[in-house]
Amino acid sequence: MSALPTPPHLRVAHITTIDLSLRVLLLRQLQALRDAGFDVSGISSAGSDVPALEAGGIRHIAVRMSRRYTPLADLRSLFELWRVLRREKFDVVHTHTAKAGLLGQYAALLAGVPLRVHTIHGLYLPQNASPRMRRAFVLLERVTMRFSHYNFAVSAEDVPVAVAEKISKAARIELSGNGINLAAFSAERQTPEKRAATRRSLGLTDEHLVVGMVARLVAEKGYLEMFEAAALILKEEPRARFIFVGGAEPEKSDAIGPETAAEWKIDGVSQFLGYRTDMPDLYAIMDVHVLPSHREGFPIAPMEASAMGVASVVTDVRGCRQAVDDGVTGLIVPVRAPRALAAAIVTLLRDPEKRSRMGRAAREKAEREFDEQVVFAKVLAAYDRLLHRGNHGAITASD
Numbered sequence: 001m002s003a004l005p006t007p008p009h010l011r012v013a014h015i016t017t018i019d020l021s022l023r024v025l026l027l028r029q030l031q032a033l034r035d036a037g038f039d040v041s042g043i044s045s046a047g048s049d050v051p052a053l054e055a056g057g058i059r060h061i062a063v064r065m066s067r068r069y070t071p072l073a074d075l076r077s078l079f080e081l082w083r084v085l086r087r088e089k090f091d092v093v094h095t096h097t098a099k100a101g102l103l104g105q106y107a108a109l110l111a112g113v114p115l116r117v118h119t120i121h122g123l124y125l126p127q128n129a130s131p132r133m134r135r136a137f138v139l140l141e142r143v144t145m146r147f148s149h150y151n152f153a154v155s156a157e158d159v160p161v162a163v164a165e166k167i168s169k170a171a172r173i174e175l176s177g178n179g180i181n182l183a184a185f186s187a188e189r190q191t192p193e194k195r196a197a198t199r200r201s202l203g204l205t206d207e208h209l210v211v212g213m214v215a216r217l218v219a220e221k222g223y224l225e226m227f228e229a230a231a232l233i234l235k236e237e238p239r240a241r242f243i244f245v246g247g248a249e250p251e252k253s254d255a256i257g258p259e260t261a262a263e264w265k266i267d268g269v270s271q272f273l274g275y276r277t278d279m280p281d282l283y284a285i286m287d288v289h290v291l292p293s294h295r296e297g298f299p300i301a302p303m304e305a306s307a308m309g310v311a312s313v314v315t316d317v318r319g320c321r322q323a324v325d326d327g328v329t330g331l332i333v334p335v336r337a338p339r340a341l342a343a344a345i346v347t348l349l350r351d352p353e354k355r356s357r358m359g360r361a362a363r364e365k366a367e368r369e370f371d372e373q374v375v376f377a378k379v380l381a382a383y384d385r386l387l388h389r390g391n392h393g394a395i396t397a398s399d
Helices: 020-033 048-055 071-088 098-112 131-144 157-163 192-201 223-236 258-263 279-285 300-307 338-349 351-369 372-392
Strands: 011-018 038-046 057-060 093-098 116-119 150-153 173-175 209-214 240-247 268-272 286-292 314-315 330-334
Touching: 011 071, 011 098, 020 048, 020 258, 020 372, 038 071, 038 240, 048 057, 093 098, 093 372, 098 131, 098 258, 116 372, 150 157, 150 372, 157 173, 157 351, 157 372, 192 279, 192 372, 209 223, 209 279, 209 300, 209 338, 223 240, 223 258, 223 338, 240 279, 258 268, 279 300, 286 338, 300 314, 300 351, 314 338, 330 338, 338 351
Parallel strands: 011 038, 011 093, 038 057, 093 116, 116 150, 150 173, 209 240, 209 286, 240 268, 286 314, 314 330
Antiparallel strands: none
């Protein structure tokens, strides 16, 4: 990526609520900005992922933030963010996720940050929300982006909705898409010996058919439907085994634990692996990848599975529809429909030729559509364009 034709050492901060988001969602983007000549910092609550950020060459600034609704604590976070941004004198503040977006945008406004950018990682407008609840969510999104100079959306479906709901002016929003490191997620890097070793490490034999789900352990990701589906799948295909990869989130009201699987009597054929850093190895042993989520922005797991040549079964929600081409790279099923989910998974488990064909198509789609470098270039181009505009006149929220 070429360097920006802008003054050297422009300072940019990306803000998320937790450090996990900085590392998983943004580390490589932050490194790309650094390599393009920016002085880059990440701001979030402190946690176990900070050392990985710093090892990756990204300075971390700790500000306490909660993902829950905590009015007094949120006011303290806003004040702390404002103090940090005023002290650091960043040229760009770029916020991500709902709470960090709301607090970060207003702290940046009060601190006089010249360029304020926000990325929408999925508008929180649940499909089953009442009209009153939907209006409340729309208002919150409007408030979050009221004073941002520019917005990105990872999902193509969110752009027209944001404009129609007056969340963002059309001239101020752009589809960034989402992407992954295609070189790291490549089946070509997996030898038969490596796959066999990964299987053995999990107690799996060659006869087992592996269904994998990669998601945070919360009900919103569709775990309850997946557990019910797994019980149905075993009746049709007893060779099936299930691996669930994702960190626990006990602070969430819809947190899920391994004990829940026991209620469906699938604990003996299921493994909960927690958060893992060897995801290419795990995708390589999956026969089918599954994400039965209730809501998404643009999920990473189906992109990674596609890049590894693994067909996915996902639900018919925004983001998943973008990540999977129904009948081509995987199958799309209704939301909260465990029987349909089970039937789709069994269809693929029983048809290795179809799995293989879909897997090849999925890799081709990943190469066309999921390259993270395209996302990085869009963000870099927007900074360049908007900062140059600022050199000739102040950027204001009405631009």
